[in-house]
Amino acid sequence: MGFNEIALMIFCVIFIFIVKKIFSMFKSRKNLLGKISTIELRGRKMLLILSLALVGFGIAYAYNIKDIFSIVYILIGVAYAIISTDKLYIAENGFCFDGKFVEYKKIKKWTQINNKFFEVVASSDLKDVTYTIPLDDTSSKEFAIIIKQNRAKPKKVKK
Numbered sequence: 001m002g003f004n005e006i007a008l009m010i011f012c013v014i015f016i017f018i019v020k021k022i023f024s025m026f027k028s029r030k031n032l033l034g035k036i037s038t039i040e041l042r043g044r045k046m047l048l049i050l051s052l053a054l055v056g057f058g059i060a061y062a063y064n065i066k067d068i069f070s071i072v073y074i075l076i077g078v079a080y081a082i083i084s085t086d087k088l089y090i091a092e093n094g095f096c097f098d099g100k101f102v103e104y105k106k107i108k109k110w111t112q113i114n115n116k117f118f119e120v121v122a123s124s125d126l127k128d129v130t131y132t133i134p135l136d137d138t139s140s141k142e143f144a145i146i147i148k149q150n151r152a153k154p155k156k157v158k159k
Contacts, residue, residue, distance in 0.1 A: 011072045018079040024099035025086055031101040034092030039143060042116060042134040044084045051080035088133060090146055097133050104150040112140040120147070 058073030089096040094103040102122050109121040115137040121130050135143060 008068060008072065011069070011076065015072065015076050015079065018076065018083065021099055022079060022082055025083070025096075028096045028099050028101040029089055032089055032091035032093065032096060036089055036091045038087040038089055039135065039139050040087055042136050042139075044086070048081055048084035051077045051084055053077075054080065088135070088139075088143070090143070092150070097131060100131065102131065104147065107147060107151060110144060110147050112137075112144065115140075118143055 054077030055074050056077075058070045058077060061067065061073060062070030086098070094101055094106075096102075102120065106122045106124070107120055108123055108128060109119075111119055113119050113132070116134065118133045118135045118140040119130060120133065121128050123129075133143075
């Protein structure tokens with residue numbers, strides 16, 4: 001097995017991982033109930049530019065060399081472009097970030113780390129999970145208010 005075959009297998013594994021992440025992004029959004037709003041994530045424009053550059057590189061590679069790698073480059077670039085369009089989705093029962101759904105009632109702690117990141121600690125089945133969300137300063141403050149309001153909602157009593 002040569003270097004090209006090993007590299008192709010590595011790229012295919014990367015592509016499978018990216019496709020799995022895309023499916024988890026769309027699957028987690030199905031858990032959102034009620035009115036859904038979004039907040040832009042910081043740094044996603046650069047990811048989109050780089051993924052489109054990878055698509056362009058794949059097209060140029062296909063035109064000049066006509067190799068299977070060009071198709072892999074294009075597929076990975078398109079998949080990363082889809083991931084770069086992801087946002088922070090906020091609903092009445094929780095929020096979705098990076099293919100993960102977090103309910104407000106499971107949030108233990110939330111804080112703005114610095115002017116670039118916001119951190120949420122939520123309980124899960126086995127241990128607490130920390131989510132680091134890339135948000136700018138104004139979005140972090142807005143998101144903190146949303147969490148505080150939704151955590152303070154009285155729990156519905158079943159009759």
